[in-house]
Amino acid sequence: MTRPxxxxxxxxxxxxxxxxxxxxxxxxxxxxxxxxxxxLTCIYRLIDLAELGLGPAAxxxxxxxxxxxxxxxxxxxxxxxxxxxxxxxxxxxxxAALGAVNTVVLRDGRRRGFNTDCSGYAAGFRALxxxxxxxxxxxxxxxxxxxxxxxxxxxxxxxxxxxxxxxxARAERVAAGLCARHGAGRAVVGTDLPAAxxxxxxxxxxxxxxxxxxxxTPLDTALLTARHWVSEIIYFPLETALLRHARSLxxxxxxxxxxxxxxxxxxxRHFSGRAADVVRxxxxxxxMGV
Numbered sequence: 001m002t003r004p005x006x007x008x009x010x011x012x013x014x015x016x017x018x019x020x021x022x023x024x025x026x027x028x029x030x031x032x033x034x035x036x037x038x039x040l041t042c043i044y045r046l047i048d049l050a051e052l053g054l055g056p057a058a059x060x061x062x063x064x065x066x067x068x069x070x071x072x073x074x075x076x077x078x079x080x081x082x083x084x085x086x087x088x089x090x091x092x093x094x095x096a097a098l099g100a101v102n103t104v105v106l107r108d109g110r111r112r113g114f115n116t117d118c119s120g121y122a123a124g125f126r127a128l129x130x131x132x133x134x135x136x137x138x139x140x141x142x143x144x145x146x147x148x149x150x151x152x153x154x155x156x157x158x159x160x161x162x163x164x165x166x167x168x169a170r171a172e173r174v175a176a177g178l179c180a181r182h183g184a185g186r187a188v189v190g191t192d193l194p195a196a197x198x199x200x201x202x203x204x205x206x207x208x209x210x211x212x213x214x215x216x217t218p219l220d221t222a223l224l225t226a227r228h229w230v231s232e233i234i235y236f237p238l239e240t241a242l243l244r245h246a247r248s249l250x251x252x253x254x255x256x257x258x259x260x261x262x263x264x265x266x267x268x269r270h271f272s273g274r275a276a277d278v279v280r281x282x283x284x285x286x287x288m289g290v
Contacts, residue, residue, distance in 0.1 A: 012041040014070055015271055018062060019077035020049045021213025024236035026288050027075055030264045033284045034276050049080075050213065056083040063087055067106055073271040074104045078208050081144025088113040097177070098151055100144035103267040116266035117148035117259065122155055123278075124258015125231060132229045132252060133201040134158045138190065140218045142171040145233055146206035149259075150174055153204070154182045162190040162200065194223055202229040210240035217242045226250040235260045261285050 013035055017027050028044035035042030047062060049055060054062075056079055063084075066074055076084050081100040085091065088101065089110040095101050101113035137158045139150055142165040153161050161178065165171035171189045178187035190196045197203070197219075209218040211234050221242070224230070230246040235256035243253050265276040 012043045013072050013272060014043050014045075015073050015075070016045040016047050016066060016071055017075040017077065018047045018049070018059070018080055019075075020079055021208075021211060022046055022048050022077060023051070024212055025077075026235070026260060026285055027264055029288055030261070030281050030284050031268055031271075034265075034268055034281050035272065037277065037280060038272075038274055040272065040274075047074075056080050059083055060087055063104075063111065067109075067111075071106050073106055073267075075267055076102050076104060078143070078145065084113065087111065094118070097181070098147045099173075099177075100147045102144070102148075102263065103270050105270050114267075114270050115148055116263040116270070117145055118152045119266055120262030120264070121149045121233065121259040122152040123262040124256075124260075125152070125156055125254060128254035128258050129202075129229055129231060129252060136160045136162065136200050137202050137204060138162045138164065138193070138196050138200045139204040139206055140164050141206035141208075142167075142174040143206070147174050149204060149206045149233060150178055150187065151181075154178060154186060158186075160185065161187040162196045163187060164190045164193060164196075193219060197223040197228070200228065202231065204231045204233075205240075205242055206233050208234070210234045210237075210242055212236055215241070217245070221245045224249055224251060229253065232256045233259050257285055 017025055031044045032042045081102050084101050091113040095113055095115035098115050101115055102117050103114040105112045134157050142163050163171040163175050175187040175189050205218050207218045208214045209216050224246055226249045229252040231254040232240055232243055233256045234240050238255050246253050261282045265278045265281050268276040
């Protein structure tokens, strides 16, 4: 991955988050608190597509506007992590392989894209679900974040990942990429969710279903049993309906806070050129409450 350059410290670091339904995001507070702890000033703005009445088609205009206003970088979340790719001048190799970007550095007239979701998810999973069985895992969602999460599962040691997505062709592309990088048969596209859940050790929700802006559960909760573990990538709310039901059954669970902190720490490094204190950022995240 290209090493980030140092940014100037004689002016505030101006950052933003582009996404849909992001009003409860903790990214602004985490970045601003970490910057302050390091003697920097950071201004972090939310650019909520839902509030603006916009969609991913507005990305070209939003990027131009951010450059003109002197933004140093942008985080990008649902539904823009893949739509932003053709708008970038440079994409880090791992982000290019994943086909998704969640961090865009704006510097010297160039747009450089990175993906910090993969490492962020893996760190959170190890912290919250140590020693769970990883023989067969069902993952719901193969979009921008889901692609990074699926890649992370390979490093975590999942032997067989069964992917489900509303767009089967998208799931097929993700599965094919995982098999090409990690070995034939490591990932497959699921066609029968009840059967897959019967064979699975655990479930990952990498869809937006469960977010404050997209309430509900991503599957029929009757498919869950106490032997399953359940991992979320959503952190607002921190306890989704899926996690609440899973815990009521006695399932081991992991909320999306681990991924949120991990990806933010890596993004901070790209934006500022300075290593973030992950323990400090996690403490800031937890101080913001559920």
